[in-house]
Amino acid sequence: xxxxxKIIQESLKLFSLKGFLSTSISDILVAAxxxxxxxxxxxxxxxxxxxxxxxxxxxxxxxKNLDGLDRTEKPIDxxxxxxxxxxxxxxxxxxxxPGGCVFVTLSVELDDQRPELTSxxxxxxxxxxxxxxxxxxEGKNSGQVRKDVNTSAVAEMIFAGMLGASVIYGVDKSASAxxxxxxxxxxxxxxxxxx
Numbered sequence: 001x002x003x004x005x006k007i008i009q010e011s012l013k014l015f016s017l018k019g020f021l022s023t024s025i026s027d028i029l030v031a032a033x034x035x036x037x038x039x040x041x042x043x044x045x046x047x048x049x050x051x052x053x054x055x056x057x058x059x060x061x062x063x064k065n066l067d068g069l070d071r072t073e074k075p076i077d078x079x080x081x082x083x084x085x086x087x088x089x090x091x092x093x094x095x096x097x098p099g100g101c102v103f104v105t106l107s108v109e110l111d112d113q114r115p116e117l118t119s120x121x122x123x124x125x126x127x128x129x130x131x132x133x134x135x136x137x138e139g140k141n142s143g144q145v146r147k148d149v150n151t152s153a154v155a156e157m158i159f160a161g162m163l164g165a166s167v168i169y170g171v172d173k174s175a176s177a178x179x180x181x182x183x184x185x186x187x188x189x190x191x192x193x194x195x
Contacts, residue, residue, distance in 0.1 A: 004042040007032045011053045012060075017099035019109040020050055020117070047117070054120055057102050061124075064089040075138040076145065076193065079158070080186050082132075086162060087182040091169055100170030104163060129159045136192075145192045154192065161185045 001009070010031035014023040025046060029039060043049045065085045072078045091101065099105060107121045133155035139145035165181040 003032070003034060003038055007034060007039060007042060007049065008052050008056050011049055012056055012096065012102060013098055015050075015053055016097040016102040016105055019105050020046075021109055021113060050117060051120070053102075054106075058124065060096060061090065061103070064093065074144055075135040075142065076189050079132060079135050079189055083158075083162070083182050083185055087165075087178060091166055091178060092175065101166040104166050104170070125159070128162075129155050132158050139192070149192050154188070158185055158188070161188075 007028060011023070011028050014027055014031060018027070025036070025039065028034075028049070029036065032039075043052070065082055067085055067089060068081055069078045072081050090097075103121055103124060107118060107125070110117045110121075133151055136145060136149070136151035136155055140147060140149060140151060145151070161181070162185070165178055165185075168181070169178040
């Protein structure tokens, strides 16, 4: 791993733990075992690093959460797989995200302090909700979901449940409580089915 990638990876961990504003360049230099010159050779500013970290975090999110969805046939089963991946592969990954979901940490921290940095986070959140809603609509159209289900409302509830599970897990670090919260969301999906 080159220095640039090491700076990004260590910053991702630090942003997950401390947030963007509370992570200093000095913290990053120590974690990445770099000098100021090494840092500024790759990044013009901490803001530029932020966007590189965000790109890395999105890539990791996709790898961990979308794993196996392409091999899952039914739309509702894809949402269940997403939830299972979110729990086991993403939230419980304390190596990559020692402080929990970096997107939640950054969105809470930066929304009022640095709103110009949150537009990409908001796009990601909207994209996730849209994906869940689209899968629910596909389930409705294929007969897997009852026709009376308000798929937009269910997508919003699942999305909110995912964020809530992330926040609470970040505070209490209880794997069993996280398992239970995600299982509740999966039960909601089971309740939508015709089968």
